[in-house]
Amino acid sequence: MxxxxxxxxxxxxxxxxxxxxxxxxxxxxxxxxxxxxxxxxxxxxxxxxxxxxxxxxxxxxxxxxxxxxxxxxxxxxxxxxxxxxxxxxxxxxxxxxxxxxxxxxxxxxxxxxxxxxxxxxxxxxxxxxxxxxxxxxxxxxxxxxxxxxxxxxxxxxxxxxxxxxxxxxxxxxxxxxxxxxxPIYVSSSYIFLFILFGAFLERAGMIQLFNDVAMGAVGSSRGGPAKVSVISSALMGTINGSGVANVVTTGAFTIPLMKRSGFKPAFAGGVEAVASMGGQIMPPVMGAVAFIMAETLGLPYLEIVKAAIVPAILYFITVFVMVHLEAGRLGLKGLPKAELPSALGALRKHWYLILPLVALVWLLFSGYTPLFAGTVGMGLTALIILGVPVSSRMPMAVRVLFWVALGLMSAAAFSTSFNIFGFEIRGITLILLLLTALVLINFTVRGGRATLRLCLESLAEGAKNALPVGVACALVGVIIGVLALTGAGSSFARVIVSVGENSLFLSLILTMITCLILGMGIPTIPNYIITSSIAGPALLQLEVPLLVSHMFVFYFGIMADLTPPVALAAFAAAPIAKESGMKIGMQAVRIAVAGFAVPFMAVYAPVIMLQEGGALAESMGFWPAFAYMIGKALLSIIMWGGAAIGFLRGHLKIWERVWAFLAAAMMLSTYPLSDEIGFTACIAFIVWHWWRTREPAMKAA
Structure with a gap:
């Protein structure tokens, strides 16, 4: 590279x-x-x-x-x-x-x-x-x-x-x-705040907490170390929207762990790359693109979160299934329980780190703007970090009273203003006053000065971490300015529309290829901005809901970082895995193969993104259609996982893998009776595979 x-x-x-x-x-x-x-x-x-x-x-x-x-x-x-x-x-x-x-x-x-x-x-x-x-x-x-x-x-x-x-x-x-x-408006208002929020939580110990919870929850199961990577990366994605940053933070711990447990270096790097890139579509924080998308479409951020939540869960289920099947194929076991931390113990010890994240989610889902939610969440994080050394020397009863009082006063920040002693004070001002008091107290208590230094380092690291996103947002503004001035995007849009008049599927393929090619050399943010500016209006003319079309582009902008020859996430994992970035990229595509299908499913059935529209929802009703599509997606993930890995309950022969792949592909096709044929082929395959791998047959073999 x-x-x-x-x-x-x-x-x-x-x-x-x-x-x-x-x-x-x-x-x-x-x-x-x-x-x-x-x-x-x-x-x-x-x-x-x-x-x-x-x-x-x-x-x-x-x-x-x-x-x-x-x-x-x-x-x-x-x-x-x-x-x-x-x-x-x-x-x-x-x-x-x-x-x-x-x-x-x-x-x-x-x-x-x-x-x-x-x-x-x-x-x-x-x-x-x-x-x-x-x-x-x-x-x-x-x-x-x-x-x-x-x-x-x-x-x-x-x-x-x-x-x-x-x-x-x-x-x-x-x-x-x-x-x-x-883009730079979003960077200067929302994105910087959430990057800073993540920097504070990381330095306060959130990475260790996520790793301990993941280790305690799934570390002892089959292929446990790789499942730890999936879960910890998903959790990191809730506070850090940078996929490659997730690779180098969680990957430094999980990739060597996967290698020691028996996974090949390329597969270990691929798992971490795929899981980490999913952090950009994992609510509540998601990646910077989500905030740009909300501003571009003029939608509340909550609508973006709502559209992303189910595809994000399906994405991580895909990686989890692939890991489970690969561990079964290799005959790998989990880690000894005696060597693993307790998930509940980790939560009991560091439960206070979860509070800012809970507050952030509550504010976002209560209709507050991301700007307000991020500011309050940032303030609460700083209050907790500064409050720990202050309360550590207190008797238990006094400590409880301290945190209850601090919590009650902080809750006032959830309102834009409140009245105290006849004075109207903004909620965020109260948090600032509390922070000032805690800063002064920390100068006098044991461990307080180290905590203040940690806060300063978090402020500095947050600014440094914002550089890649901010510079990309400023530079890509050149493209947006030229497109706005000349209207050049309509030319490419006409090409997509002309193709879509004959086949919507071909238009989607063309858009996907554009995203993947652009993603070979540029980060997700400019990739999304370029392709959404060009392809979004075209797909809208083909009656694809605008939010769904933008999520389609967003999704494949992320997948571009996993796709060789320039798979940025794979190359970021390469020095940790001590393996070729190209080999890791090939494994990443194999692991994420089912994930490539989810955006296509969403276009034809927007219920997957909790959006109205689509022939299926009109014929069945919204929630029955939603349940049907989720079942179809999960079955497709299992079948594609078996085809890609070559293992379900037992090893699959070549012709069985082809059977599984075609059965899943039929369920995703839009031809008449394709669903019926696909479901029949899947059920027939599962029955056959169960009969072939049943206990007597295995003993006879």
Whole structure:
């Protein structure tokens, strides 16, 4: 894998660290300030959205270029250049704040300084994108940029009417559809908060808690270590929407464990890659794309969660079944129970870490905005972390009273404001006052200073972890701006619609291939934005519900990170598994094979995503159709698992694997009587396989 491809990994692991120099301390302070700025704007919205977006990008580039500068040799040209670019990027980000009123008054009539600063800003975003993700995404954006500038010279129907250079720069820099468009708005409001939320929970011990719960729950069962990987990655997905980050965090523990228990290195890496990528579709937090999707479609985030929950569960069931069957094929046992932690014991010891997640879920499902839910969830997490050393020296009765009082006061934050002693105070302000009090107390109690240091490190790490997502959101704004200016997406949409007039299935295949090809070089966020901008409207014209079409694109954007030749999640697992990334990618496709079918099932039967519509729901009713599709999906997963692994109750011969595969495929077909033929073939196969592997037959063999 090339260095540029390695840089495309949507994790902050490859970004230079803080180090120990004076420059490192400065960067650490910048990262903490960045996080504090984002929390301040999230809690109080003191600045216009356009200003917040610009400063968000400014902080991203300041921190990114600064980290690369600090990693360069002292007194080198690279170090000087990177620090210069870092400072320049932040100064440019102040332009929208300083000239905010003037920019509104002269909207549509940019001045020469506007154009010059715009060119610098766009150029810096391109450079940051290249440093962050390699050349693939910047080159794609350059193609779109050149199309906006010179597309009028292309033959019909690819050409457009032509736009002045100033118009293109204005759209990309001064408008809300360029580098400061919807993706960076979502990054600056929702995504950063949830990344910070995950950073606090991880440093507080959530990873260890998830691993202990998973180990205690399934570690002793057949293929237990691999099942631990599936469950811990699913749980991590609830707080961390970055698939590749999940690979390098949970995989560092689970992949060696799977290898020691008897799984082959490629399979172990494949399990971790597939399970970790599923974190992006695992509610309640999901991946950054979910927030962008909600903003793009103008839907409450809860609607995205509702559409994602069943496919996410089916996805992880697929991986779980594959692991179980592979362990059976190899004759592997679980780990000794005596060596495993207690799941209940782990929960009893660290139950308080679950509270912020519970509060977050409750707020999201109660109709609060992700911005409010994330802010309150972040505040509750900090309260718990800071409260532990304060209460640790208290007698039990006093400790209980302390936590009850803290909980009651924190509950006030669930309201936007409340009245106390005649003063109206916002709920989030009460949390801020409580945090201030706990910070001061922590200076005086044993272990308090270490806890304060942990909080500062969490703020800094959260800012660093936001770099890949934020830079990708800014850079992909170039594509959105050009598409909005020229309407180029309609050309590709017409191709999909023309294909779909003859076959919706072929249109879906074309869209899937587009997602997989784009995903070979760019992260999930730009992949989703590009394909949804082009394919979403086309699928809508083919009567696919808009949310379902966007989830279809989202799903295959994730699967692209598992698909060779550039399977980013597989290559992230390669150094841990000590195996070829290509071999891990092939195993990942084998493990996730049934998962490729779920988005297609959702298009033809939207009930799987809890959406109205579809011929099946109209004929059977919503809930009967839902139950029917879930049963069909589960049966298909088992049959495809047997075909891919070559084992169910016993080993399968080649012709039996073909039988199982075709039976499952028939259930997913849309031809007349295909369901009936598929179910009959599945039942016949199960009866045959049970009869062949029954106890007397096994003994005779």
């Amino acid at each position: 090339s260095s540029s491809e390695l840089n495309a990994v949507d994790s902050a692991e490859h970004i230079p660290g803080w180090g120990f120099s004076s420059g490192a301390r400065l960067l650490f302070a910048i990262a903490v300030t960045f996080s504090a700025f984002q929390l301040w704007t999230a809690a109080y919205s003191p600045l216009p959205s356009q200003v917040v977006r610009s400063l968000h990008v400014g902080f991203l580039l300041l921190l990114l270029f600064g980290l690369y500068a600090n990693a360069a040799p002292r007194a080198s040209t690279t170090r000087t250049l990177m620090w210069s670019m870092a400072v320049l990027a932040f100064v440019v980000s102040l332009y929208h704040w300083y000239f905010y009123n003037d920019l509104i008054l002269r909207a549509g009539e940019p001045t020469l300084p506007d154009i010059i600063v715009g060119i610098i800003a766009v150029g810096l975003v391109f450079w940051a994108g290249q440093r962050m993700m390699g050349w693939t995404l910047p080159l794609i954006c350059v193609i779109f940029l050149f199309y906006g500038l010179f597309g009028q010279y292309l033959p019909s129907p690819l050409n457009h009417r032509g736009y002045d250079f100033e118009q293109v720069v204005e759209v990309l820099f001064l408008g809300t559809e360029g580098i400061y468009g919807t």
